[in-house]
Amino acid sequence: MEDMQIMDLYFARNELAIQETSRKYGHLCFRIAHNILYSAEDSEECVNDTYFSAWNAIPPKKPANFAAFLCKITRNISLKRLDYNMAQKRTPELAASFEELESVLSDDQIRETVTDQEIGAAISQFLRTESPDSRNVFLRKYWFGDSIQTISAEYGFSEGKIKSMLHRTRKRLKAELQKRGIAG
Amino acid sequence: MKPPRIAAAMEALDDDLISGAVTYVPARVVRRNRIVLLAACIAALLALCGFGYAAAHFWGIGSAKPSDFDDLADPFGTLAGDRDTQAEAPTCYVKSDLITDYTNVYADNAVCVELQDNRIPAIYFSPNYMAIFTQDAEAGWSLSKGEEVTFRFSLYEPLQLEVGYVLNGRYYKVTSGMGPDFEHTICAPEDGSYFFCLTNRSSSNAILTDGIIQKQS
Numbered sequence: 001m002e003d004m005q006i007m008d009l010y011f012a013r014n015e016l017a018i019q020e021t022s023r024k025y026g027h028l029c030f031r032i033a034h035n036i037l038y039s040a041e042d043s044e045e046c047v048n049d050t051y052f053s054a055w056n057a058i059p060p061k062k063p064a065n066f067a068a069f070l071c072k073i074t075r076n077i078s079l080k081r082l083d084y085n086m087a088q089k090r091t092p093e094l095a096a097s098f099e100e101l102e103s104v105l106s107d108d109q110i111r112e113t114v115t116d117q118e119i120g121a122a123i124s125q126f127l128r129t130e131s132p133d134s135r136n137v138f139l140r141k142y143w144f145g146d147s148i149q150t151i152s153a154e155y156g157f158s159e160g161k162i163k164s165m166l167h168r169t170r171k172r173l174k175a176e177l178q179k180r181g182i183a184g
Numbered sequence: 185m186k187p188p189r190i191a192a193a194m195e196a197l198d199d200d201l202i203s204g205a206v207t208y209v210p211a212r213v214v215r216r217n218r219i220v221l222l223a224a225c226i227a228a229l230l231a232l233c234g235f236g237y238a239a240a241h242f243w244g245i246g247s248a249k250p251s252d253f254d255d256l257a258d259p260f261g262t263l264a265g266d267r268d269t270q271a272e273a274p275t276c277y278v279k280s281d282l283i284t285d286y287t288n289v290y291a292d293n294a295v296c297v298e299l300q301d302n303r304i305p306a307i308y309f310s311p312n313y314m315a316i317f318t319q320d321a322e323a324g325w326s327l328s329k330g331e332e333v334t335f336r337f338s339l340y341e342p343l344q345l346e347v348g349y350v351l352n353g354r355y356y357k358v359t360s361g362m363g364p365d366f367e368h369t370i371c372a373p374e375d376g377s378y379f380f381c382l383t384n385r386s387s388s389n390a391i392l393t394d395g396i397i398q399k400q401s
Contacts, residue, residue, distance in 0.1 A: 028206060067206055068199035076195060079187055102188040110189055119189070120196025127201055132208065139205035143194055156213045 003066040010058040018051045025067060029074040035145030036078040036094055037085070046081055050074045075143070093147050100166070101142055104174045109183045119182055126176045130169060137162055138169045282316055282379055284353030289314070291383050296322065304337055304395030311390075314383040316350065317397060324350075324377035325399060331372045335380055337395025339363030343386035350379040360385060369400070 001020050009017035029050050033043035050073045063069035082094075110119070127135045137155065140146045141162075152159045177183050282296070283289060291314040297307060298318050309315050318324060325333060335347060346360040347368055359368055372378065380397055384390040 063199075065199035065203050068202035071202050071206065072195060072199075079192070082187075098188055098191055101190045101194075105188075105190045107189045116189065116193040117196045119193035123190075123194060124196075124198040124201060127197070133210055135201070136205045136208040136210075139197075139201060142191070143197065143202065144205065154213075155210045156216055157210075 007058065007062060007066060010055065011062075018055060021051055021054065021070065022047075025070050028067070029070055031146075032071055032074045032144055033078040035147075036075070036082055038094075042081055042085065043078070046074060046078045049077045053077070071144075094145055097142055097145060100170060104170050105177055105183055111182065114182050119177075122177060122180050122182055123173065126173055130172075133157075134165050134169050137165050141166055282318075282322070282350055282353070283355055286355070288348075288355045288357060298322070299397065302397050302399075304392060304397065306391075306393050308340075308389045308391040309382075309384055311384050311387050313390075314381050317380045317382075324379045325397070327372035327376065327378050327399070329372055329374050332369050332400040333372070333378070333380070334367065334369045334398045334400060335395075336365075336367040336398070337363075337382075338365050338393045340391035340393055343384070343388060343390055345390060346383040346385050348381045348383065350381060351376050355381065 001024065006017055006020045006024070009020060026047060029047045030043050033046040033050075034040065037043050037046065050070060053073045054070060057073075061069075105119075127138065130138070133155070137151055137157075140151050140154075141148070148159050148162050151157070152162050155162070157165070174183075283294070290312075292310075292312040294314040294316055295309060296316050296318055297305070298320065299305070302319075304317065307315065327333065339345070342363040344360060344362055345366070346357060347366075347370075348355055348357040349370065350356075351374070358370055361368075370378075370380075382390070382392075
């Protein structure tokens with residue numbers, strides 16, 4: 001079913017909307033949650049919470065990009081659940097991802113006046129200047145939380161190449177954020 | 185331990201970047217998939233050809249060559265010599281230097297089949313083809329007037345065949361009939377060297393499983 005048709009079901013308050021969302025995006029949402037939480041049970045709950053949030057948000061919201069809308073909700077809920085679950089449950093993969101991102105821009109380097117929205121916008125602009133391969137490898141690693149092995153298998157690059165691409169992209173991102181005055 | 189701010193800030197990335205990453209397939213993977221698809225197509229094609237060959241070989245589908253005729257090595261026999269005779273025979277298309285007078289001949293082509301010990305081997309020949317049987321070195325059967333020769337053969341499946349002979353370069357029709365088993369005795373009308381012939385008068389390949397041309401003592 002097309003996203004617009006699923007959206008129509010939400011607007012009609014038809015519970016089939018959840019079913020169709022689950023059928024089309026359930027696997028993707030679960031994967032995002034699982035990459036963060038590393039627990040099937042918690043991930044399943046997060047995915048269900050995602051459907052619930054979507055049900056509550058639509059209407060009045062009518063997201064232009066339904067897939068991204070669901071991914072963001074799932075990620076957000078999963079990160080909150082991760083906080084709640086305490087750090088010991090954090091996956092080594094995710095901890096490594098956070099550390100790598102912090103090497104680009106640690107919390108104490110960020111100017112106090114800069115908001116998360118501005119950082120997000122700067123990263124978005126930076127990613128648009130990157131090659132499709134570098135951009136999507138970066139997103140799969142740091143947004144979706146996929147492991148190097150998973151990206152390597154799906155993108156057909158060696159693990160070494162993926163690591164190298166990520167390293168270079170982080171380096172360029174760091175320079176870009178400093179140039180934009182986001183880093184103090 | 186909270187995620188770093190930059191990780192949290194990535195929540196604000198543009199939607200199209202996120203959905204783009206969901207659906208993105210690198211060019212090299214597309215290429216690899218195409219190669220895999222192409223290889224699969226080639227493999228399927230080869231398998232299909234193999235199946236076709238097996239079907240033709242084992243079940244005789246799409247071919248006149250049946251599976252149990254192991255000795256069917258040269259289905260059309262040996263083309264009988266002089267092709268230039270066609271130019272001398274404007275009313276027919278038979279290419280055989282055994283025939284010089286084409287008055288009675290209605291066939292597209294002729295093939296020469298040499299017999300061992302008078303036994304007709306397993307052969308097949310196309311519609312409107314004439315099989316001319318010879319003894320060693322394209323020799324005919326020397327018969328005196330009144331001598332009899334029995335012409336016997338079996339067909340893989342019944343169809344219309346014409347039996348005749350060539351005498352002194354001229355073709356004579358004797359009879360015609362349907363198989364699968366056929367027997368006819370020909371009485372020599374005069375002295376001479378006789379070449380016995382079968383012409384396929386059906387619309388499908390004629391398949392002879394075996395046969396014999398036997399001179400009566």
